[in-house]
Each structure stands twice: as structure tokens, then as C-alpha cells.
Amino acid sequence: MRAALLEAPQRRSLRIAETFADTVQGEGPSTGTPALFIRFMLCNLICRGCDTPYTWDSSRFDLRAESKWRSIDDLLGWVLGRPEKLVVITGGEPLLQPELLTLVQELRAAGRDVEIETNGTIPPAKELVDAGPWFNASPKLSGFGSGMPQSRRIVPDALRALAASGRTRWKFVVTDPCELDEIAGLEATYGLAPISVMPEGTTPEAVLDGMRTLVEPVAGRGWRLGTRLHVLLWGDERGR
Ligand SMILES: Nc1nc2[nH]cc(C(=O)O)c2c(=O)[nH]1
Numbered sequence: 001m002r003a004a005l006l007e008a009p010q011r012r013s014l015r016i017a018e019t020f021a022d023t024v025q026g027e028g029p030s031t032g033t034p035a036l037f038i039r040f041m042l043c044n045l046i047c048r049g050c051d052t053p054y055t056w057d058s059s060r061f062d063l064r065a066e067s068k069w070r071s072i073d074d075l076l077g078w079v080l081g082r083p084e085k086l087v088v089i090t091g092g093e094p095l096l097q098p099e100l101l102t103l104v105q106e107l108r109a110a111g112r113d114v115e116i117e118t119n120g121t122i123p124p125a126k127e128l129v130d131a132g133p134w135f136n137a138s139p140k141l142s143g144f145g146s147g148m149p150q151s152r153r154i155v156p157d158a159l160r161a162l163a164a165s166g167r168t169r170w171k172f173v174v175t176d177p178c179e180l181d182e183i184a185g186l187e188a189t190y191g192l193a194p195i196s197v198m199p200e201g202t203t204p205e206a207v208l209d210g211m212r213t214l215v216e217p218v219a220g221r222g223w224r225l226g227t228r229l230h231v232l233l234w235g236d237e238r239g240r
């Protein structure tokens with residue numbers, strides 16, 4: 001399915017679920033910054049808690065109908081016609097599509113800041129790191145990623161490569177506070193820093209309740225409490 005969906009009609013194009021504006025980066029270190037979003041199709045994981053299954057789950061969605069080929073020139077034209085300096089590339093898992101490299105190089109050459117939201121299971125190519133994006137890496141813990149073996153969620157070579165890039169900020173979604181020990185294990189083994197922790201939730205109430213539960217234990221470990229600002233503002237409205 002993945003191979004067929006990625007048979008590009010032309011070089012320099014990407015399989016895209018959606019692009020959207022009029023929002024802010026809702027997660028990670030630049031939370032609150034006005035941002036443009038480009039959401040790639042396809043993922044290599046199958047998280048129980050995924051809020052974008054229309055990018056990868058062919059058992060529930062018609063992936064062809066959910067997506068379009070968009071040329072890099074078309075995507076660049078959209079970005080450059082807008083004032084936002086930050087472009088967030090998300091998915092799905094953006095590192096699955098090789099043309100990501102050209103898109104990031106051209107966005108950077110045009111003076112845009114780029115953040116790539118990744119699940120942390122694919123080592124980024126050196127050329128991609130050199131293009132100068134930030135990686136907001138979110139390895140999946142046992143709750144959010146339940147149903148997958150640990151070896152699928154936690155890929156040592158990818159974590160090491162992302163950590164060594166000097167361009168990665170780590171962002172964990174916690175379903176249950178007992179998962180904080182899993183984060184501590186990853187921090188110690190792979191030298192992950194900086195770390196922020198946010199609750200799972202697709203309603204403002206769930207995000208706030210989760211933050212209240214997490215604030216003390218997260219601070220106690222010297223990490224940062226993250227949020228899902230777009231969910232606090234707009235619930236799970238698509239395209240925000
Ligand atoms: N506003 C907003 N911020 C986000 N940060 C990461 C997102 C994602 O879906 O990966 C996301 C998203 O979907 N919306």
C-alpha cells in the first residue's frame with residue numbers, strides 16, 4: 001500500500017494529507033508561535049492514540065481520497081505567499097518520504113524556520129540535518145503505543161542519530177504517570193535533552209487534567225511540562 005501510494009507522477013512532489021494556516025505551533029519548544037503546517041501521508045507506526053489515522057490507516061480510510069500529490073514548487077509558493085516564519089512539517093511520519101529533503105532545503109534557503117515532527121524511529125540523513133530544521137521527536141511510550149512491541153517504537157540507532165544531530169528536542173506524550181520511568185530510562189540510555197512531557201488528550205479538559213497530574217512529577221525530574229495548545233484553544237478541530 002505504501003509503495004503504491006508513493007508512486008509519484010513527477011519528481012519533486014510529496015503525498016500530502018493537508019496544509020493549514022491561521023494557527024500556532026501547539027506543541028514543543030516553540031509553542032504559541034504562528035505557524036504553517038504541512039501534513040505528510042503515511043506512518044511506520046500504528047499508535048492506539050493516534051489523532052491523524054487518516055494519514056496511514058487504510059483499514060479505516062481511503063488513503064488516496066485523503067491525500068494529494070503536491071509539487072514542492074506548489075508548497076513553496078503557498079508558504080512564501082504567507083507571513084508566518086515557522087513551517088511545521090508533520091504527519092504521519094514525514095521522514096518516510098525522501099523528497100522531504102528538497103522541501104526542507106528550499107524552505108531554509110527561503111529563510112523559513114522548519115520544525116519536523118517525527119516519531120523518532122528513523123535516523124535523519126546527514127543532508128537533512130545539514131539543511132537546518134529542528135526535529136521535534138516524540139518516541140512512543142507503552143501506553144500511547146500499546147499494541148506495538150517495544151522494538152518497533154524504540155529504535156536505538158534512530159534515537160542516537162537524532163540525539164547526535166544537535167537539532168532534536170524530545171517531546172513525550174504520557175498516558176499514565178507511571179510512564180515517567182520509561183522516559184527516565186531513555187534519557188539515561190541515549191542522553192536525550194531537552195525533554196518536555198505533555199498529557200494525552202483531544203479535549204481541553206483532558207489536556208488540563210493531565211497537566212495538573214503531571215506538573216509536579218515532571219518538574220521533580222527536571223523536565224519541562226508541555227501542553228497541546230491547539231487542543232486547549234480549539235479542541236480536536238481538524239486543520240488547527
Ligand atoms: N497547532 C498544531 N500544532 C501541532 N504541533 C504538532 C502537531 C501535529 O499534529 O503533529 C500539531 C497540530 O496538529 N496542530
Ligand code: SF4
Binds near residue numbers: 049092119
Ligand atoms: S507515530 Fe504519530 S502519526 Fe504515526 S501512528 Fe503514531 S501518533 Fe499516528
Ligand SMILES: [Mg+2]
Binds near residue numbers: 051052
Ligand atoms: Mg495534531
